[in-house]
Amino acid sequence: MIPYVRREKLLEIVSQKEIIYIPQLLELFEDTSESTLRRDLKMLSDAGYITLLHGGAAKLKPGSTVDLPIDDKLTLHQDKKEKIASYAASLVHEGDVIFMDASTTVLPMINDLKGKKITIVTASASLLSMINDENITCIVLGGELVMKTGSIVGSMTENQLSSMFFDKAFVGANGFSQQGGVNTPDYREASKKQLVRQNSKEMYLLMDSSKAEVTTFCRVFDLHECAIITDAYHELLENFLSYTVV
Numbered sequence: 001m002i003p004y005v006r007r008e009k010l011l012e013i014v015s016q017k018e019i020i021y022i023p024q025l026l027e028l029f030e031d032t033s034e035s036t037l038r039r040d041l042k043m044l045s046d047a048g049y050i051t052l053l054h055g056g057a058a059k060l061k062p063g064s065t066v067d068l069p070i071d072d073k074l075t076l077h078q079d080k081k082e083k084i085a086s087y088a089a090s091l092v093h094e095g096d097v098i099f100m101d102a103s104t105t106v107l108p109m110i111n112d113l114k115g116k117k118i119t120i121v122t123a124s125a126s127l128l129s130m131i132n133d134e135n136i137t138c139i140v141l142g143g144e145l146v147m148k149t150g151s152i153v154g155s156m157t158e159n160q161l162s163s164m165f166f167d168k169a170f171v172g173a174n175g176f177s178q179q180g181g182v183n184t185p186d187y188r189e190a191s192k193k194q195l196v197r198q199n200s201k202e203m204y205l206l207m208d209s210s211k212a213e214v215t216t217f218c219r220v221f222d223l224h225e226c227a228i229i230t231d232a233y234h235e236l237l238e239n240f241l242s243y244t245v246v
Contacts, residue, residue: 005210006032007040012175012214014050014060015185022056080208080231085109087246088170088206088229092118096167099196100127102151103172105206121164123157123192126150146186153188161195169200172207175214176228176236182221183214190218197221204229205240212236 006029013028014020025037041058044050050058084105089112092098096116100106102124110130113120119137120127125145131138143157171193176182182205184190197203205221209232223239230237230245237243 003040007044010037010040010044011049012216014044014058015216017059019053019057019059081105081206082108082111083246084206084208084229084231086112087244088204089113091204092116092168094118097121097165099164099166099169099171099200100124101169101171101193101196102126102149103170103206105172105208106170109170121166123152124150125152151189153186153192157192158195161192161199164199166196166200167202169196169203170206171196171203173205173211173220174216175211176205176207176223177213177215178223178236178239180215181219181223182226183216183219185216185218187218190220193220197225203227206230209234 009029010025013025022034022037026032026034029037038056041050041052045052045058050060052058081104085108088106089109092109092113094117097119098121100109100120100122102122107124107127107130110127113136114133115135117135119139120131121139121141123141123143125140128138128140141152141157141160143152143160144154145152173182173193174184184193203226205226205228207228207230209230212234213236223236224241226240227242228237228240228244230243233245237245
């Protein structure tokens with residue numbers, strides 16, 4: 001397991017436990033040494049995600065959003081994300097007004113949207129450097145920039161979204177589970193996604209299969225409210241409004 005993936009999984013596990021101990025993590029990461037896990041935990045602690053406790057334990061740091069930087073996340077499950085994004089882009093037609101959020105599964109859509117005369121509304125600062133097509137009109141929402149994820153959030157963002165309406169919306173999230181529904185560690189992201197869904201004729205959730213059975217801080221949607229595009233079958237998909245496996 002590559003370090004980025006392992007650390008993301010560690011964050012997911014810590015976020016679901018009040019306190020977790022090294023021996024428990026060793027059982028979950030059978031092919032990883034204790035020294036490697038301790039080094040990963042120290043890095044996550046130094047980054048401000050978790051708090052290390054005496055006795056080889058860790059817990060989520062209060063206020064942590066359990067989200068890796070966008071440069072790290074772009075390297076995770078890249079092939080799967082590109083397949084999901086390519087299929088999603090095929091659903092976009094000439095003249096559509098679409099919303100794209102800052103998800104690293106949504107961003108690769110831009111590669112397959114070139115040449116289409118469409119309007120993109122986005123809350124992603126990262127998307128700006130990826131667009132190089134005169135056919136595409138891009139509207140970037142204002143608000144607070146979360147540097148780590150490249151996402152724009154806050155009351156200003158939501159005020160603008162409240163007066164915008166979309167043919168299709170493409171969003172991501174950090175996990176989906178029976179208990180947590182579709183979820184995110186950031187309440188501001190949850191609020192933004194809910195508003196986008198309300199103002200969209202069609203909304204698609206783009207999530208790779210590593211997000212199955214993951215529960216983070218905030219429920220965004222119930223599973224039955226969403227159409228999901230993913231890369232592998234999971235029994236939880238039967239609970240969605242509809243699903244597509246690519």
